[in-house]
Amino acid sequence: MKDPKLTMERSPLGSRFFSSSNTLVVAVSTGVDSMVLLDLLQNLPKLRRPRLIVAHVNHHLRTQSTAEEAFLRAYCRQRNLPLEVAQWAVAEHPAKGIEAAARRFRYSFFATVMDKYQAQAVATAHHQDDLAETVLMKLIRGGRIEQLGALRWQRPFASGALIRPLLALNKQDLRRYAKDHQLTWFEDETNRDLTPFRNRVRHRYLPSLSVENPRLVTALASDAEQINDLLGLANERLGELDATLRTERGFSLAAFRRLSESTQRSYLRYYLTKRGVATIKEEQLHQLVTGLGDQTRPPQSFQLPNQWCLVKGYREAFLKKAGQTAQEGESEGEFVVELGQWYRLRAGGAFSVTRQPDQGSVTTVWLTNNQFPLTCRPVQAGDRLLLKGGTHQRVRRVLIDQKVPRDLRANQRVIVDALGQVVWLVGVKVAWFDRRPGALPVALCQREQ
Template sequence: MNIAKQFKSRLASTGCFDAGKTVIVAVSTGVDSMLLLTLMEQLPDSVRPKLVVAHVNHQLRAQSRVEEQFIREYCSKHQIQLAVTRWSVEEHPQTGIEAAARQFRYDFFADVMRKYHAEILLTAHHADDQAETVLMKLVRGGQLSQLEGILPEQPFENGLLIRPLLPFSKQAIRAYAETSHLQWYEDETNQVDDIFRNRIRHQLMPALKQENPAFLKHVQNYSTQLIAALQLANERTVELLTQIRRDDESYSVSLWQGLTAVQKRAVLSMIFQDAELPVTDSYLDETSQLLNNQKKPTAELNLAASKHLEKAYDRFSIKSELKVPPFSQPADRIVVISNQWVQLSRGLQARLVPVKTVNKNAAGHMLLQLQPFEMPLRVRTAQPNDRIKLVGGGHKTIRRILIDHKIPVSKRQQQSVVVTANGEVLWLIGLQRSARDYTEPNYELVLKQSD
């Protein structure tokens, strides 16, 4: 069976093509994409969709102008809709030109799909591309999922990106193109070995094919098996993730610790992926050490993209860098003046009033016995080494109190204290009052939410 018959059979098996649809074909004018376009044109009327050719002139070579003019004339002659764009020379980066060019191309393809309401994009990747990609990833290292290589189809924009030439070798494509007398253009940069892919193509691939003529087929088979195995592993990881997830989008440390070593790593990898973080061995190792460390019930681990992993007793989660709401004025200058409401942080107000009758402390109220030299009171951000007097004597640091109350690390910098003029801490707001003698209170400190 020649390429044309296999191609038609392959497209028929997808069930994605019919005369009522519009399909975008990415065409560079190289032999692969010109064959792809030709094969699409030769489909029977019943399954041949409306074709739109998408061509990008990267303006990286002098020949690019010739190729653009060629595809314009070709599409005009064959009555095919054409969409062309040029990558401005001013936008070419000094480094990473290949990745930037690819990003520009696929952004353009997405725009064309939206413009023509197309649900399918076709590219001309073939079996040699697949093998080259797998070899490059093996050399560079990374996660196992990256060895999937080039997928036969995958979601893209509002539809699918399909690669119908993936089963065919470059040799078979070129032979069929020559037999069919197709016209195409060679990219001379493909012959230069200063590009990693080209060195793989020219130096490794021929030796591997000579070692085993079925090399390309074997890579394709391994890729297919790996895709299936990873899909199964992914489904199981989702189940495990659901089991350890809490209602507040955090995860249970103890339930995670109950997983096997392999399961732990898979779950953490998925959590990182969901948080759009890089999945690296160092991140996985550091996170595992932190979650397994019984001596650190609370801790944080800085990650990429201004995100961090927060461990708070039996919970852990990925969070963005927290922005603590600023005080309306510097924290150490918020002075509580007798009989006046003063605005604090997070929507709180405070007022100090003389008392005539002694009432038991209520929520938001604190009875105080103050001397003139202790005035005025101030409200400021709590510091870890601040100390509060305890019942029966002695003191306890704010840090220890926050740990005892199981306040997460990310929220500790949001705590406020009331201090006297000489710096004695009277109240860790909302958590603990000083046990100094208030048997004859002369003031009441009142906190309330702003109106």
């Protein structure tokens, strides 16, 4: 058993984020994990204790949500801790995919709080059991090996980082600490519902497998850390390789063909993922490698998910949207926005997102690198637009206020960033993003056809 206090103080995150000169947003649900995290952060040595901002989302998914919010308000008031609370109204809950939608809402709110307080990071209470559950879920479902190392100590987020200070601690360590220090927390009754896959992994599969190896949670967490290290090294090398293969539009076929077949597959995964094509299957990847390597066949296009296609020319291969000409395109459904490319709208006109403003510019927004890639999709229930001052307005309300005819609202599209935040209600209104460190200007353009 580990001492959570000592483990926190020795965390690899400490040298960068645990300082009295820093501001840290702490995501608190009132569950035992987040209450332990909040208590540990408050008890760091004075010189290593950052300014803490508590962030809480009332999802209105359970009857006890109101009591949890009231408890946390009182807790923070007694300890003079700034508290920010967001309400995810029942009317904004989607009929399907509620867990994913809740996560998008939550992390969009955390990013907003970070910007408001100029915080360096958001801290979440993910721990070793969460990491082990994630690894086992990915193994059961299958997929890409990169997903096995999904939970890391830190990753870029909004204008700073998302950090997980409890990853070296397991659930038993946290519960023991909470009881020893007489902390108050709330149990989420839905955690015992075996309908969600994660709950079955947590309460059924992991305990059964732990009979074979009592240290399974630690072993899976160690495996994930090793995978992260290897993936980090691989991405460094692939980034260097990408720089040598890169052409004006894509990559050199001659240089690509000189690589070993395994390196070709690795590079192609890297190239496609970096450009927003992340759902390709291994079978199709093998077909692409074979097709690109065949010098006897003429130029051709390979269809990819989300209306992308990989074009094989005589000297280079490059990505473009299926059915697009060089200057304008026509797209339906959801797709990744290519900077500088024009897209036709079903309701009429066309739009483009570019770093080079032109005569059709609507306005300029300031976006950070981690907000890319941008995605264009139809308006969804619950979409909200960030306003100046940090408040939000529902997109549906914007359309009504702007007197957009009801028959046109069905075809209305939004541009959203990688965090799920609405950047532009195309042709109607632009979100407000403060000019943050590292942000770059992006022009939103529109023209009539």
